[in-house]
């Protein structure tokens with residue numbers, strides 16, 4: 001039986017796409033047939049994060065009725081199947097978000113897990129992914145504005161007949177984990193299903209266009225994402241120790257030295 005999760009936020013930039021890409025990759029690595037669809041059709045990022053920005057057919061064409069789902073499905077890391085959205089404004093204008101229901105109808109026959117990266121904010125194209133999922137997962141940062149916007153998304157999900165499984169708190173200062181968990185559960189009224197620490201390797205992995213769970217598998221954020229994926233997949237995972245931040249690479253070191261010199265001049 002397929003399980004459909006929509007990864008939503010409310011406020012933009014909370015790490016929704018990072019979580020979607022890495023959870024999808026981990027589920028695939030755990031041997032689950034998994035597909036990630038970028039339903040953020042106005043501000044698509046999945047393709048950019050995975051280096052698929054130049055693919056010829058995207059979800060835009062499928063939602064415009066000029067291509068079929070299989071034409072827009074690509075192989076990603078660890079065997080994850082990816083349906084990226086396009087980045088053109090014209091493609092966005094021609095895409096009909098209501099058609100996501102038809103796309104899902106096809107995908108649910110083929111996969112064990114379908115992850116949908118939803119748009120941030122409250123918009124017409126954002127409502128369908130909230131309504132069609134089995135469960136919605138909110139990705140929220142510890143800041144008040146992020147919590148308030150996540151609460152609005154939770155309420156909207158319920159209004160359209162969807163269900164929120166819980167929230168993932170991303171970019172957490174590890175020393176404040178207990179306080180923030182209690183606060184989040186109280187304000188949002190949903191369980192915290194994962195806590196991902198602030199981790200500079202996230203940005204490095206994103207620049208390299210490789211999911212952090214593959215590029216830096218022992219990094220603190222990777223370990224947190226692996227735990228969430230294992231819980232969703234219902235598999236036991238041995239405890240792994242986080243390794244310190246990745247060593248500075250040659251390019252980083254070169255840039256740092258170069259800029260230091262320039263600053264001194």
Ligand SMILES: Nc1ncnc2c1ncn2[C@@H]1O[C@H](COP(=O)(O)OP(=O)(O)OP(=O)(O)O)[C@@H](O)[C@H]1O
Nearest residue numbers: 012013014015016017018120171197198199202203
């Ligand atoms: N745990 C983390 N530690 C440090 N940086 C992070 C973490 N998670 C995400 N980021 C960084 O935060 C930025 C925003 O992440 P991302 O693009 O995933 O957010 P988003 O919610 O999908 O944004 P949008 O609303 O624009 O779609 C990126 O630069 C990403 O590398």
